[in-house]
Each structure stands twice: as structure tokens, then as C-alpha cells.
Amino acid sequence: MFLNDLFTITSMNFTSETISADVNLNADHKIFDGHFPGSPVTPGVIQLQIVKEILELHLKKELQLKTMRTSKFLKILNPLETPHFQINIKFVQDEFLEVTASGSYSGDFYFKSQMSYL
Numbered sequence: 001m002f003l004n005d006l007f008t009i010t011s012m013n014f015t016s017e018t019i020s021a022d023v024n025l026n027a028d029h030k031i032f033d034g035h036f037p038g039s040p041v042t043p044g045v046i047q048l049q050i051v052k053e054i055l056e057l058h059l060k061k062e063l064q065l066k067t068m069r070t071s072k073f074l075k076i077l078n079p080l081e082t083p084h085f086q087i088n089i090k091f092v093q094d095e096f097l098e099v100t101a102s103g104s105y106s107g108d109f110y111f112k113s114q115m116s117y118l
Contacts, residue, residue, distance in 0.1 A: 001044065003053050006031060010084070014058060019089040021054050027079035042077040047111050051101045054087055059072070059097075063117040066096055071113040077103065085110065 003009070006029045012021040025042065032040035041054050043111040048071065077085065092098045096116040103110040 001053060002049060003057065005029065006046070006095075007050055007065075009054070009057075012054070012058070016093055019087070019091075021052060021089075023050065023085055023087055023089045025077075025079035025083050025085075027083060029079075032079065040079050042079060042110075044071070044073045044111065046103075047073070047077060047103055049115060050103075050112070050118070051087060051089060051099070055089060055091065055097075055099065063097065064116050068118040069114040069116070071111065071115075073111050074109045075111040078094050082108075082110075 006026055008024045008026070010022045010024055012019065014020070027040060031043070031046065033042055035041045052063055052065070063075050082105050085103055088104070090100045096118060098114075098116055100112075100114050102112045
């Protein structure tokens with residue numbers, strides 16, 4: 001879990017099928033020691049983990065990734081340049097939890113993804 005270590009949630013709004021969370025990144029987190037010294041980059045897999053942890057917090061249950069339909073990383077998320085960003089999630093519970101998520105700040109998108117969870 002990276003919540004309250006790598007990232008914190010400063011606000012979260014939701015409906016029955018959406019979540020919007022404002023997130024702060026901890027630029028001093030050890031993960032950035034290797035990604036990359038002097039020019040930190042938030043790895044894509046970590047951005048997706050943040051989405052998963054926000055979903056788990058909201059739904060109050062553990063999730064397991066079943067499929068990743070699409071995942072596009074559109075811009076480097078450097079915690080020194082962009083310490084705050086927004087995660088937007090749309091989800092529908094069908095046979096699986098079907099999720100569309102994105103991370104953005106001031107009109108710039110860092111990632112867009114579609115996945116299913118068990």
C-alpha cells in the first residue's frame with residue numbers, strides 16, 4: 001500500500017459510479033531514488049496502483065486486477081513539477097468491476113486506462 005506514504009488524498013468526491021480524488025505525491029519517497037535521481041518519474045505501474053488503492057478505499061474491499069484493456073501513459077509525472085494531480089475513475093459492477101481511469105492536472109493528462117477487477 002502506498003496510501004499515506006507515496007501519496008495522500010487531499011479530497012475525494014464520489015457518486016454511485018464515479019470517484020474524483022485530489023492526490024499529493026511525496027517527492028521524497030524512496031521509489032524516486034531509482035526513478036530517476038535528480039529528475040524523478042512516477043512509474044506507470046505506480047500510477048495504476050494509486051487508482052487501485054483509491055477504488056479499494058472507496059469500495060471498502062480488496063481488488064485484484066483481472067484484465068488491462070488499454071493503458072496509455074501520455075506525459076511524464078514528475079512529483080517535483082506536478083506534486084498534486086487528480087484521479088478520475090468511472091466504474092460499473094458487472095460480472096467484474098469495469099473501470100476507466102485517468103490522471104490529470106490543469107488539462108494535462110498523464111495516463112488513461114481501462115481495466116477490470118475481481
